[in-house]
Amino acid sequence: MSSPDATGRENMGAEAGRGEVDGRPILSMEEMLLNMGPQHPSTHGVLRLILHLDGELVISVDPVIGYLHRGMEKIAENRTYLQMLAMMSRMDYLSGIFMEWAYVRAVEDLMDLELPPRAEYLRVITAELNRIMSHHVAIGDFMLNLGSWTPFFWTFRDREIAMDLIEMVTGQRMMYNYMRVGGVRYDLPDEFEPACREFLDYFPAKIDEYEKLITYNEIFLSRTLGMGVIPPHEAVSQGLSGPNLRGSGVKWDLRRAEPYSVYDEFDFEVPVGTWGDAFDRYKCRIEEMRQSVRIIRQALDGLPDGPVNVKTPPMLRPPAGSIYRAVESPRGEWGVYMVSNGGLRPWRLKMRDASFVAISMLPRLLAGNKIADLIAIGGSLDVLMGGTDR
Amino acid sequence: MDIAAVAESMFRIILAFIVLLSVVMVSAVIFPFAMRRLWGFMGDRLGPNRVGPQGLFQPLADGLKLFVKEDITPLQADRLLFLAAPALALFTPTLMQVVIPFTENYTIADLNIGLIYVVAVGTFGVTGLLLGGWASNNKYSLLGGLRSAAQMISYEIPLMITIVVVGLLAGSLSLNAVVDAQESIWFVAVQPLAFIVFIIAGIAELNRTPFDLPEAESELVSGYMTEYGGMRFAFFAALIEWSNATVWALVGATLFLGGWRGPFGGSGIYLALKVAFIVFVIIWFFSTFPRLQVDQLMSFCWKILIPFSLFNLVTTGLLLALLPEYALWGIAAVSWASVILFIGLFHRALKGILLKKRLRALKGF
Numbered sequence: 001m002s003s004p005d006a007t008g009r010e011n012m013g014a015e016a017g018r019g020e021v022d023g024r025p026i027l028s029m030e031e032m033l034l035n036m037g038p039q040h041p042s043t044h045g046v047l048r049l050i051l052h053l054d055g056e057l058v059i060s061v062d063p064v065i066g067y068l069h070r071g072m073e074k075i076a077e078n079r080t081y082l083q084m085l086a087m088m089s090r091m092d093y094l095s096g097i098f099m100e101w102a103y104v105r106a107v108e109d110l111m112d113l114e115l116p117p118r119a120e121y122l123r124v125i126t127a128e129l130n131r132i133m134s135h136h137v138a139i140g141d142f143m144l145n146l147g148s149w150t151p152f153f154w155t156f157r158d159r160e161i162a163m164d165l166i167e168m169v170t171g172q173r174m175m176y177n178y179m180r181v182g183g184v185r186y187d188l189p190d191e192f193e194p195a196c197r198e199f200l201d202y203f204p205a206k207i208d209e210y211e212k213l214i215t216y217n218e219i220f221l222s223r224t225l226g227m228g229v230i231p232p233h234e235a236v237s238q239g240l241s242g243p244n245l246r247g248s249g250v251k252w253d254l255r256r257a258e259p260y261s262v263y264d265e266f267d268f269e270v271p272v273g274t275w276g277d278a279f280d281r282y283k284c285r286i287e288e289m290r291q292s293v294r295i296i297r298q299a300l301d302g303l304p305d306g307p308v309n310v311k312t313p314p315m316l317r318p319p320a321g322s323i324y325r326a327v328e329s330p331r332g333e334w335g336v337y338m339v340s341n342g343g344l345r346p347w348r349l350k351m352r353d354a355s356f357v358a359i360s361m362l363p364r365l366l367a368g369n370k371i372a373d374l375i376a377i378g379g380s381l382d383v384l385m386g387g388t389d390r
Numbered sequence: 391m392d393i394a395a396v397a398e399s400m401f402r403i404i405l406a407f408i409v410l411l412s413v414v415m416v417s418a419v420i421f422p423f424a425m426r427r428l429w430g431f432m433g434d435r436l437g438p439n440r441v442g443p444q445g446l447f448q449p450l451a452d453g454l455k456l457f458v459k460e461d462i463t464p465l466q467a468d469r470l471l472f473l474a475a476p477a478l479a480l481f482t483p484t485l486m487q488v489v490i491p492f493t494e495n496y497t498i499a500d501l502n503i504g505l506i507y508v509v510a511v512g513t514f515g516v517t518g519l520l521l522g523g524w525a526s527n528n529k530y531s532l533l534g535g536l537r538s539a540a541q542m543i544s545y546e547i548p549l550m551i552t553i554v555v556v557g558l559l560a561g562s563l564s565l566n567a568v569v570d571a572q573e574s575i576w577f578v579a580v581q582p583l584a585f586i587v588f589i590i591a592g593i594a595e596l597n598r599t600p601f602d603l604p605e606a607e608s609e610l611v612s613g614y615m616t617e618y619g620g621m622r623f624a625f626f627a628a629l630i631e632w633s634n635a636t637v638w639a640l641v642g643a644t645l646f647l648g649g650w651r652g653p654f655g656g657s658g659i660y661l662a663l664k665v666a667f668i669v670f671v672i673i674w675f676f677s678t679f680p681r682l683q684v685d686q687l688m689s690f691c692w693k694i695l696i697p698f699s700l701f702n703l704v705t706t707g708l709l710l711a712l713l714p715e716y717a718l719w720g721i722a723a724v725s726w727a728s729v730i731l732f733i734g735l736f737h738r739a740l741k742g743i744l745l746k747k748r749l750r751a752l753k754g755f
Contacts, residue, residue: 034529042608056533056684145608147599147681153433218740219600219680226747275748371533372683375609 031059038067042145042375045385047359051374058374061366063359068389076349081107081181081316084346089175092353092387094137097123097130098329099351099387100179102336105260106325107181110318110340117304119183120262125196125299126169126178127327128292132203133162134330135285135292138382142282143214145379146223151214158206161199168192181316183309193300200297207289215283224279228365228377231276239357242332243284244381248276254328266298278380285382288330315344331355331382353387406498410484417636418629419449425673432677449628459620464527467617471525476618476625479518483633486511490640491566493650493658504565505553508641509546512595515634516542519597519604522626523614534613537684538597538604544691545594545601551699552584552591555706556645559721569649578646580718581706583725583732585646587699589671592638594691596631598672600679601687608681639668698732 032053038046046067052059072091076084088103089096101123108115140155163173168189170178178185214220230240235248245252253270255263271287273280320342326335332354339348358381365381366374423438427445430437439445463469489504491497501507516539523535557563559580560571571577578585594601605613615626643649643664652660682690702725709720 032529041611055536143680147602147606147608148679149429150433150677153435157434213678217679218737219682221744222686222740223680223683225744226750229748277748370684372603372606372609372681 042141042379044141044378044383046389047378047383047385049362049374049378051371053371056370056372058366058369058371061363061374063362065356065359065385065388068385070390072390073349073351076346078345080344081318081346084349085179085181086175086177089177090386091351091390092329092331092334092355092384093174094384094386095130095134095330095334096174096176097127097178098327098334100176101127102325102327102329102334103338104179104181105327106323106336106338107316107318109325110321110323110338111181111312111316113182113310113312115183116307116310117262118187118306119308121299121303122169122184122188122308123179123261124263124266125296126166126176126184128295128299129162129166129196130176131292131330132289133159133166135289136162138285138330139210139214139282142376142379142382145375146220148214148220151210154206154210154213158203161202165192165196165199168195180309180312182312183307185309187308196296196300200293200300204290204293207286211286215286221279223373223376224282224380225277226275227278227373228369228380229275229277230361230365235276238361240332240361241354241357242328242330243281243288244332244354244358246271247273247281247284249274249280254326254333258326260325260327263295265302266295268294268298278377281380281382285330317342317344326352329354331384331387332357334387351387351390353390355381355383355385356388358383359388406488409492409498410487413487413636413640414480414483414629414633417632419453421632421635421669422452422628423449424669425676428670428673429677432674453624453628456624457621461620461622464617466527468525468527471521472617473622475518475522475525476622476630477518478521479515479630480625480633481518482511482515483630483637485514486637487640489565490637490644491569491649492661496658497566500564500566502562502564505557505563505568508565509550509553512549512638513543513546515595518630519614522618523604526614526617528617530610530612531614531616534604534606534610534616537610538614540684541597541601541603541687542595544688545591545695548587548691548695548699549591549595551696551703552588553645555581555584555699555703558703558706558710559718565644565649568645569651572648572651575718576646576648576651580722581646581702581725582729583698583702585642586729587695587702588642588646589668591691591695592642593672593675594687596634596638596672598631598635599676600682602681603684603687606681635669635672636665639665639672642668698728701728 034051034053035048036051037043037048043049048064048067050062050064052061070090072087075087079087085100085103088099091099136155136159140152143149143151166176167173169186169192170176171186172178230244230248232248232250235245236250240248241252249272251270251272254260256270268291271284271291273284318340320340322337322339324335324337326333328334333352334354335352337348337350337352338346341347361381362378365377369377423446426448427437427439437445438448441447441451463472486508488498489501489507491500519538519542520535523531523533523538526532556568556577559577560568562568562571597604603613604610605615610616615623618626640661643661647664648660650658650661652663705724706721709724710717713720
């Protein structure tokens with residue numbers, strides 16, 4: 001990929017008329033450099049894509065990230081362990097619970113804390129609610145990228161109910177700050193369980209409704225089938241995770257592969273795709289919402305009594321050492337690598353985000369497609385800049 | 391020439407202007423509002439309901455807001471063309487109404503080549519959008535303008551063939567004659583295939599979902615109207631879009647749904663109801679479908695719509711020539727059979743095509 005000069009035009013000289021993309025000869029007249037984003041309706045936040053276009057055909061893509069960089073990893077070095085907890089859910093803001101969860105797991109495992117079972121169950125319930133909410137946004141935005149508005153409103157209608165539920169528990173709708181080292185902040189309020197059960201009865205029918213509107217629509221099928229194919233070996237070698245990986249047929253879900261918390265007590269399936277195209281990734285998300293409903297129902301049924309957290313010293317001082325802990329967030333593996341030197345603050349905190357990996361797939365995935373498919377494929381990867389830039 | 395004749399022709403001209411502009415204005419006020427409320431209803435929301443009873447004055451409030459906004463011309467734009475494009479694009483919906491029989495007695499000009507006039511003026515509509523896209527000197531706008539040119543010119547062809555079919559059925563190119571020919575039965579019952587092709591190609595011609603590629607918000611950020619603001623944006627987004635839709639609905643109602651005809655003697659109200667029905671279909675499509683892709687759009691036009699409408703034209707002509715007495719029955723039978731066949735086979739054919747596409751995509755990586 002040659003780099004553009006100051007005028008933005010690639011110096012291709014006499015070869016300009018005889019380009020080739022994916023083995024298909026293209027009749028190119030003049031390349032157009034299009035700067036898509038950071039302000040663009042469908043770049044999912046502030047992703048910037050530098051596109052080299054031949055008419056509608058995308059010749060090459062350079063993703064530019066960093067427009068939402070807040071220096072979270074550096075900030076962590078100047079905050080105590082408890083202070084940093086409040087920042088965690090501000091990274092991947094659509095699935096904040098998972099950031100907090102990975103963080104508190106790392107601290108707890110460093111400190112060798114034993115958790116009361118009720119705390120683990122509450123974590124699972126809130127996390128799975130959060131997963132449903134995140135997939136709502138993913139599917140709604142994906143359909144918005146494809147030019148269909150109504151699914152967006154439908155998913156957000158149901159997301160609102162899930163948000164009210166999670167607000168009952170945590171007091172917040174997005175930046176939860178709910179997990180604590182050694183448990184969770186609050187126990188469930190009394191009105192939560194009936195409201196949640198009502199949602200669990202209501203929601204599966206709504207998933208069927210989404211599928212009736214979206215999945216079997218011929219235009220949707222022709223836009224997504226065979227689009228943005230990631231073969232399994234490619235997905236694994238790139239380090240993709242989450243629905244993007246499972247859409248390619250690789251059955252890898254941290255909840256099953258390396259069971260953490262109490263996930264091994266629940267009965268649920270890990271949906272996988274076959275072809276690895278945009279449709280399979282979408283379908284995986286739909287199925288995961290169904291599985292999340294199953295998990296929440298089982299967790300509510302088997303909710304043990306007892307305290308929701310253990311007593312920890314007011315100033316946390318994990319022993320010196322390093323640890324990596326990851327959870328299965330809606331976007332894939334969210335990991336926290338923490339180095340402690342025994343002091344009040346983490347010596348180093350490194351986050352691993354699945355959207356970052358997915359963005360690194362974009363140049364390979366998008367070249368040779370049309371602009372419209374670029375939007376569709378990018379939407380099907382469900383990248384979020386809040387987590388990528390941190 | 392005596393004074394009475396001059397006065398009468400003056401009166402006719404003024405009346406014609408009033409009718410033309412009122413159709414344009416009323417459709418630009420009512421249909422965006424209807425769209426937002428209906429779309430809200432389909433999306434399980436309320437839609438705008440704050441300004442006036444049930445939000446009825448919302449379009450006026452929007453219009454006022456856009457009217458008082460600054461009129462910005464980008465520095466790098468081709469100023470003359472940029473300013474002229476919205477006005478040019480307004481020609482089509484205004485002029486196309488000239489040949490439409492609004493009631494039994496009122497047609498502004500009953501041309502004997504009315505159908506050809508409709509096609510000719512309709513083709514002109516792309517000019518405004520293309521110019522707007524080009525003159526903005528914005529890459530998104532340019533892509534949007536080029537898309538609209540490619541799309542509208544392609545979809546002209548099935549549209550023309552369909553209109554020729556109607557001309558064959560009516561035995562005349564005058565729209566009044568077309569309405570007269572539908573006295574016993576509407577052409578939609580005789581030629582459902584032509585009606586379906588007309589609706590699909592018409593929606594593509596109007597750049598509305600699922601064919602709204604030229605103004606794709608999520609890709610091209612409103613395409614050819616990205617750089618427009620204030621009243622010029624309102625021209626493109628409300629006035630031209632919706633008056634075009636209304637005028638195409640008028641043409642469709644005249645060609646297929648019997649025009650002003652209806653029970654208890656015809657009147658303009660029936661025509662308005664039919665127009666509202668077609669516009670409702672457009673809004674319904676808008677809130678249900680995602681957008682097609684450029685090459686799918688083209689292959690749908692050239693590989694499906696044009697062969698079908700050509701087949702339709704040939705069978706209609708043959709039946710009319712060979713069996714003049716029973717022609718309508720024969721045409722209706724063939725047309726209904728092909729519609730049912732089309733609906734039955736389309737799904738299966740698409741499934742096969744998409745499976746092949748998936749296999750190819752996996753292999754090509």
